[in-house]
Amino acid sequence: MDKTVTKTVVKAEPQQHHHGSTSAAAELIAVGGDPESLICPKCLHRLKPPVFQCAAGHLLCTTCRDELPEKNECASCFFTTATGYTRCYGVERILQSIRVVSHNAIRGMLVCNEKEEHGKMSPSQAGNEQRQGPPVKLGPCGGDGGGSWKVDVRGISRIVKVRVRHAAAVDAIAVMYERDGRKEWTKRWGGSGGKRSEICLQPEEYITCVKGHIGYYNDWFVVRSLTFVTNLRTFGRYGEAEGAPFQLPAAGGRIVGFHGRSGNLLDALGTYVRMDV
Incomplete structure (x- = not known):
């Protein structure tokens, strides 16, 4: 499958209303996402904060960064910069906000694209996946x-x-x-x-x-x-x-x-x- 489309639930921060009060519960927003984008390209494990990126935007988990023999050389594109890897706080905030929910937990969460892709898969393909x-x-x-x-x-x-x-x-x-x-x-x-x-x-x-x-x-x-x-x-x-x-x-x-x-x-x-x- 070229891209696995999943639904995740992102926990939003309590919203401040115009009159100054704050909602009692955080809002849960169902969004579409690609889990492949949250994988370290070196060890192929899920990214967890802290997350680092090179000047070209390639991400790396902290374990793989610590194991690099040359800290200023990107493990994906091999470009060398004076700054090397820097913390990617934006991705870290996204990772900290995601709460993954199974498709069975919330009725109707399977999006149209995923229904179509699953409909095209043979039983043997689905079993392998x-x-x-x-x-x-x-x-x-x-x-x-x-x-x-x-x-x-x-x-x-x-x-x-x-x-x-x-x-x-x-x-x-x-x-x-x-x-x-x-x-x-x-x-x-x-x-x-x-x-x-x-x-x-x-x-x-x-x-x-x-x-x-x-x-x-x-x-x-x-x-x-x-x-x-x-x-x-x-x-x-x-x-x-x-x-x-x-x-x-x-x-x-x-x-x-x-x-x-x-x-x-x-x-x-x-x-x-x-x-x-």
């Missing part, structure tokens, strides 16, 4: 050019093949998935330039990390190179090692999908990680 939980969304790393895209990862058991077009930068990427026993190709994300390389994974092989470089090429901030690491071997480098290094590790899980931005080149790339159970 319940056992494994939704995939974790990491990234994307790169620029904000091009158009955004993502993959519906429901029912995907593994990535079978990856095609990369590359030269001085990464021109495009396409992926073959195995979903409910059937193999299917995605569309090509990016342009038709560069050399085409194809990665073929063995039946028991899965991608554990995607890394590379992001930087400027012809005045566009794009993905300059990609390397794919599996549980068995390493593929690449595809493109040129120019710009800032980045990596998107699965941290004990496996990468089952991608999302990003592209035009004539691959502007940005992110991953969906499924944690093994």
